Amino acid sequence: MTDSHRILIVDDDQNMTKTLVKILHTRGHQAEAAHTGEQALALARDNRFDCVLSDIKMPGMNGVELFSAFQEYHPDIPIILMTAYAPSDLLTASVAKGVVAVLNKPIDFDLLFMYLEAVK
Amino acid sequence: MKRYVLFLAVVWTLVISASFTWNYFQQQEEARQAASVTARAQFVKDVIYRRWNTEHGGVYVPITESTQPNPYLTQVEERDIETPSGQELTLINPAYMTRQVHELGYVIKGVIGHITSLNPIRPANAPDDWEKHALQTFEQGNEEFSSIETIAGEKHLRLMQPLVTEASCLKCHADQGYQEGEIRGGISVSVPMAPYAAIAREHITTIGVAHGLLWLLGLIGLLLSSGQIRKRVRERDQAERALKKYSERLEDMVAERTQALQNAQKQLIRKERLAAIGEFTGGIVHDLRHPLSVFSNVLYLLNSTITDPDEETVEYLTMLTEEVHHADQIITDLLEFARTGEAKPTTASIEKLVDEIIKKHPSPEGVTTKIQIPDDLPPAYIDLGHIRQALTNLIENAYDSMAEGGQLSVNSEQYTENSLQITIQDTGTGIPPENLEKIFEPLFTTKQKGIGLGLAITKTLVEANNGRIEVKSEVNEGTTFRIFLPVAKETDKQ
Numbered sequence: 179m180t181d182s183h184r185i186l187i188v189d190d191d192q193n194m195t196k197t198l199v200k201i202l203h204t205r206g207h208q209a210e211a212a213h214t215g216e217q218a219l220a221l222a223r224d225n226r227f228d229c230v231l232s233d234i235k236m237p238g239m240n241g242v243e244l245f246s247a248f249q250e251y252h253p254d255i256p257i258i259l260m261t262a263y264a265p266s267d268l269l270t271a272s273v274a275k276g277v278v279a280v281l282n283k284p285i286d287f288d289l290l291f292m293y294l295e296a297v298k
Numbered sequence: 299m300k301r302y303v304l305f306l307a308v309v310w311t312l313v314i315s316a317s318f319t320w321n322y323f324q325q326q327e328e329a330r331q332a333a334s335v336t337a338r339a340q341f342v343k344d345v346i347y348r349r350w351n352t353e354h355g356g357v358y359v360p361i362t363e364s365t366q367p368n369p370y371l372t373q374v375e376e377r378d379i380e381t382p383s384g385q386e387l388t389l390i391n392p393a394y395m396t397r398q399v400h401e402l403g404y405v406i407k408g409v410i411g412h413i414t415s416l417n418p419i420r421p422a423n424a425p426d427d428w429e430k431h432a433l434q435t436f437e438q439g440n441e442e443f444s445s446i447e448t449i450a451g452e453k454h455l456r457l458m459q460p461l462v463t464e465a466s467c468l469k470c471h472a473d474q475g476y477q478e479g480e481i482r483g484g485i486s487v488s489v490p491m492a493p494y495a496a497i498a499r500e501h502i503t504t505i506g507v508a509h510g511l512l513w514l515l516g517l518i519g520l521l522l523s524s525g526q527i528r529k530r531v532r533e534r535d536q537a538e539r540a541l542k543k544y545s546e547r548l549e550d551m552v553a554e555r556t557q558a559l560q561n562a563q564k565q566l567i568r569k570e571r572l573a574a575i576g577e578f579t580g581g582i583v584h585d586l587r588h589p590l591s592v593f594s595n596v597l598y599l600l601n602s603t604i605t606d607p608d609e610e611t612v613e614y615l616t617m618l619t620e621e622v623h624h625a626d627q628i629i630t631d632l633l634e635f636a637r638t639g640e641a642k643p644t645t646a647s648i649e650k651l652v653d654e655i656i657k658k659h660p661s662p663e664g665v666t667t668k669i670q671i672p673d674d675l676p677p678a679y680i681d682l683g684h685i686r687q688a689l690t691n692l693i694e695n696a697y698d699s700m701a702e703g704g705q706l707s708v709n710s711e712q713y714t715e716n717s718l719q720i721t722i723q724d725t726g727t728g729i730p731p732e733n734l735e736k737i738f739e740p741l742f743t744t745k746q747k748g749i750g751l752g753l754a755i756t757k758t759l760v761e762a763n764n765g766r767i768e769v770k771s772e773v774n775e776g777t778t779f780r781i782f783l784p785v786a787k788e789t790d791k792q
Binding site: 191193194197198200201204235262263283284285287 | 588
């Protein structure tokens with residue numbers, strides 16, 4: 179991995195964010211974690227991120243709402259959504275709106291790094 | 299029925315015959331009665347003339363060739379006399395007169411009168427055998443004797459009544475010891491039966507014709523009514539048969555409906571069970587996936603960070619990775635199952651779909667794949683996601699059953715005008731008959747690591763697309779699943 183990304187990870191599960199941050203670090207990326215949509219928006223206001231990796235189902239603002247907010251305030255930041263389970267029509271609709279990808283949990287990392295490469 | 303009609307016909311014939319016979323004898327008797335009346339009238343007339351003659355002591359008539367002096371009246375003085383002008387007269391006594399009158403009667407009317415006695419003065423007046431017999435019955439108190447006799451080849455009624463000796467009779471018969479009041483003779487009258495028989499015959503002919511007609515009418519009526527009755531009986535039999543048939547059909551229908559109802563109930567129970575599982579699954583799967591995702595992340599981290607692991611570490615890490623994958627597979631199955639909602643059908647190519655699935659799920663080592671789908675197979679009208687899942691399940695099951703190798707055949711062809719069939723056949727281990735019924739039930743599995751939803755989901759998905767699924771299997775020979783799906787119509791959305 180030659181190019182380093184600054185990636186914002188959003189998930190209410192702290193073990194999830196912790197392991198993801200660690201994995202991204204091992205692959206040479208910088209990563210920060212947020213546990214709510216609001217926190218993510220706050221972080222994005224003060225920091226520059228190359229990509230957001232967000233869970234869909236979260237308490238408070240969910241992943242799709244977060245995506246809409248980013249489209250409004252940070253339309254240049256690409257977003258990849260993660261989901262333990264989502265109906266296929268929701269996924270299709272999200273991609274149609276501009277989400278880079280919707281990844282199923284558990285994360286297929288080969289797929290994740292392929293997308294990260296692609297959004298560079 | 300036929301025997302009954304025959305019996306009635308015989309009875310009718312007997313009744314008519316009896317009536318005719320009775321009428322016949324009645325006519326004969328009437329003819330005889332009529333002849334008797336004539337004979338009696340003749341007799342009474344004879345008696346009256348005779349009395350007249352007797353009261354006058356006889357009458358004198360001129361002697362002619364046919365009327366000679368009576369040789370038996372020699373004892374009578376003045377038997378023969380002469381008129382002052384010389385005309386010879388002879389005395390005609392009652393018997394003589396009667397005889398002569400009788401001779402006239404025979405000549406004129408065929409009526410034969412005969413005056414006779416058991417002890418006649420004139421021997422020619424002796425009775426014949428019949429008269430003798432009649433006279434004997436008179437001596438026993440009989441007042442009349444009659445019968446039909448043949449005289450000169452003609453039938454006659456012979457009737458005889460006695461003559462009672464009166465005072466005037468004794469003039470001639472005193473010498474014989476006759477006394478007043480005694481029966482000493484009689485007059486027999488024979489009336490030819492021919493005219494009466496002719497009348498009787500005429501009547502009998504009429505009666506016969508009437509009886510014949512009546513008999514015929516009766517028979518016709520009987521035949522007609524028996525025909526009518528037979529027709530009714532036939533109609534009733536037909537109605538009964540129809541009713542029986544209908545009731546049998548009704549029983550069949552009831553049985554069919556009962557079966558359908560039972561099936562529907564089974565289906566409902568199955569659906570309820572599936573729905574309950576779906577609801578339960580949907581609720582927990584999401585939460586299960588989170589820890590599983592962390593497992594997966596940690597495993598990835600370990601795999602990529604541990605440098606130079608020993609053999610055992612690699613083995614256990616691999617085991618853990620496989621089990622996480624398996625757990626995720628079960629969750630995927632449960633989610634697919636929970637997700638089975640209403641089908642959103644579109645026009646879809648089966649060929650493309652099968653190719654896509656085989657590409658994504660290539661056959662394991664030792665298993666060959668043979669796909670036969672004609673180019674002109676019409677597109678199906680299905681929810682692509684549903685049927686993709688269903689076919690994937692069947693194909694993966696087929697692979698699983700051929701761990702020792704074999705061949706997977708996927709065929710598709712048009713089944714009816716409105717349906718096509720997809721056949722998925724393997725040469726695997728097969729399903730024992732006792733399990734064949736249960737394989738579509740949720741939570742039924744024979745796999746060590748199966749959760750038992752694959753085929754239940756497949757069936758539910760196929761049925762959600764107006765299709766149906768059938769299975770045939772032989773242990774150690776293989777299993778064949780047949781899926782029937784609707785063909786896309788012109789009007790279906792593209």
